[in-house]
Amino acid sequence: MLIAFNKPYGVLCQFTDRSLPPRPTLAGFGLPARIYPAGRLDFDSEGLLLLTDDGNLAHRLTDPRHKQPKTYWVQVEGEPGEAQLQVLRAGVVLNDGPTLPAQVERLPTPALWPRDPPIRMRKTIPDAWLALTLREGRNRQVRRMTAAVGLPTLRLVRVAIGAVGLEGLAPGQWRHVPET
Missing domain, CATH: 3.30.70.1560 (Alpha-L RNA-binding motif)
Known part of the structure; x- marks a missing residue:
């Protein structure tokens, strides 16, 4: 499974945050279960984030050797x-x-x-x-x-x-x- 998500400004590229006070995370957007970000976007950046349940696909998308x-x-x-x-x-x-x-x-x-x-x-x-x-x-x-x-x-x-x-x-x- 591959998901394209438009990450808003001020959202962490993870599903949990242990900081106090907690910051918004991917958990608040109704994404399917058991998927993970293939790469990251900074808290203060916006736009396309790909998420997948396939480790090999995540590797192909993020490993610099593949030069995506x-x-x-x-x-x-x-x-x-x-x-x-x-x-x-x-x-x-x-x-x-x-x-x-x-x-x-x-x-x-x-x-x-x-x-x-x-x-x-x-x-x-x-x-x-x-x-x-x-x-x-x-x-x-x-x-x-x-x-x-x-x-x-x-x-x-x-x-x-x-x-x-x-x-x-x-x-x-x-x-x-x-x-x-």
Whole structure:
């Protein structure tokens, strides 16, 4: 079984939380029993999360050797210049080593659901949207990459993993995905 879930902002990618006070988890969304996330999204990131009951499938989706493309729409603070985009395309050197090259392009402001709480906007600092596709998945990688080129991430939404996209799912909704 493979499930596509639109993880809302401020939800943990697990079914329990032992912290006090407890934070929202996947348990509150009526997902089928005995499935587990294939990968993660940070608490402050939104979008596509795949869940499965098949360990081999989870491995194929998440292991970096399989280089599954993951596409994100990233709202950044600042006006991206071609030099910054080229650095992202070539690969960025982070404190844990260089990243693989990424596909990146400017994106018109996408029609997304409102985020709660809303993004803090500054009148004097522009923002822009990028479509960024990675084939690896380090901890907070997109945020670290955009920050490294002087474009801090304001909002991060994963819209696709491989051929599976977020189409038609509002935050908190899920659907079964045919396995190929």
